[in-house]
Amino acid sequence: MSSETNPSAVVIASEDLRAWTRSLVQRAGTPPDFAADVAEVLVASDLRGIASHGVARLAQYLKLVNAGVLDPAARPVKEKSKPALARFNANNGWGQPAGRIATDDAIERANELGAAISVVRSSNHYGIAGWYAMRIAQRGLIGISLTNAGAMVAPTRSRVRMLGTNPIAVAAPAGRFGMVVLDMATSTVPRGKIEIAARQGKHIPEGWAIDREGSPTQTPEAALSGALLPLGGAEETGGYKGYGLALIVEMLTGVLASATCGHHIMGLFSTEGNSDLGHFFMAVDPGAIEEEDSFEKRLETLIEELSAAPRAVNAPGPVLYPGQLEAERAEYQAVHGIALEQSVFESLQGLADRYSEPLPSIKR
């Protein structure tokens, strides 16, 4: 839910970082409208403090373009549809514009019908799942966004990686609280958290991962060569539920969209073939069954009550609602600039040189 700011971080104004990212992605052969999508989604992630899914991914994305396994100019097309369910083919192009187009199509149909779904196949990494759900919530609807991903997670009782961290994102307008935004991997933690523990020489809690044999481990190195555990951890603490959720996400994305599934999906860092990811987007319009804004007011009341719930004795802070910390971080960084880790900044400098697109000025 949180993320620490490194004191040696480099700070860049969000609008500058967005404009630079757009230009860079354009130089790699992307049409201007699609480059704007990629920049928008990546910088939104950095703004919210989710550095792992922000501009840190640019170098990798552009490697896929250069290897010819991501077609930067490909336009997604609607292949098949009924009024409330449509399938798009991203034609192996950027995940972000494919996701934005499929999302907007679902919003338009939901405004008419009360609810609508788009699925996408032959896509690539689409950034934070929450961005598409938030886009829907910004229009007053309930938004859901799901995607499959390269295999990282072992099913309960197995020792091998068979499913991705398959995230679930749901967003809805919540009155004075802005939006509720749940954006969660269905694994206990992302792999990145274990990598950080490894660098810091720290143990990891039980329930995060297993080693190559499938035994629970608290040693980050053993975990990194093993597999992530699904949400819930071990079987006795409900890990089979997290496994079940990851499977359902796979079913609604890869299986429903006719994309690649499970352990057949290429890792994000592989340039050996197409990703062929599947995404799922749903918009639900509460206004279809009631007076405008009354859903939003009831959700506001619920969040108010949860936020005011008496704290546990050792609580590290107040009771939060999903997306609260990320929204606070985004608000702060929109004013004060985005803090980038030194290593991320260096990777951007490399791209700036290679594509002759000089980086914007640094605020700090």
Next chain:
Amino acid sequence: MSSETNPSAVVIASEDLRAWTRSLVQRAGTPPDFAADVAEVLVASDLRGIASHGVARLAQYLKLVNAGVLDPAARPVKEKSKPALARFNANNGWGQPAGRIATDDAIERANELGAAISVVRSSNHYGIAGWYAMRIAQRGLIGISLTNAGAMVAPTRSRVRMLGTNPIAVAAPAGRFGMVVLDMATSTVPRGKIEIAARQGKHIPEGWAIDREGSPTQTPEAALSGALLPLGGAEETGGYKGYGLALIVEMLTGVLASATCGHHIMGLFSTEGNSDLGHFFMAVDPGAIEEEDSFEKRLETLIEELSAAPRAVNAPGPVLYPGQLEAERAEYQAVHGIALEQSVFESLQGLADRYSEPLPSIKR
């Protein structure tokens, strides 16, 4: 995922138990068609080995009827709708027929549109969430069923019960595997598992519950006077994700359907007022975007691969798919009869006497 059979259990043929339940519920003032729904859903739960949601609930259900807080003859009506989203009012009647009617309405619209949702308000306990999802999957569609429930679960960082165990059920046809059926509470465990540990004098694992102060506890008695933890357990093992899921279920049921929400919901065992529960049902037709059966074949392949995944060294058995054990149990008990705990059997005897509806013969 599993359930043990007590050797002192009483065994009754499922068709006999279903017929008796239907007659009993009719004697309490329920129209025949609705009595059949209640019997069908309860006995389906017993067949699947989920005794907590089966005929063991009858005594409590009939107390609600007798107290005048559940109207056994009330018929649900569709109040408001657009083609893909409809809201029903159960008029404070049985949850099972309201759920069945809303589910069938969603199936019919999904066959036309590709996907459709029904929500229900002013309802009562509807049994296992999975029954409605399975009804949809039996017709070749993907089914989702959600409900809110009396508050049992503490949000992360809180010490009080603010949300129900708010289950998520998803089912889909899976070729030779029959159906995939995920039917999970969004808490780590149901309260019943802690009650069993208390009776057996055993400790419970960390991650299941907290005491009245909000501290993690392994003592069942302390847990029973405290609160359940959401899936994931403590904050560092992802408990905030389970809390987020419970909140999303609340949002799509209580909030979206204009029913009662969160800690305002009466406990299932309270006769002091109406339950006013909210349910959500969704049907998605893969046939809308592809050739018939191809979704089912791809899901079959995925399940095949997951089932064949190499086992962890200490795995207690094979890798399972969601609903596998329950389907095996149902198949067995459909032939050999349903095993009822002695205490459940005694409660049925009491009802048989009170309503002059003699119990069927015992198989063992």
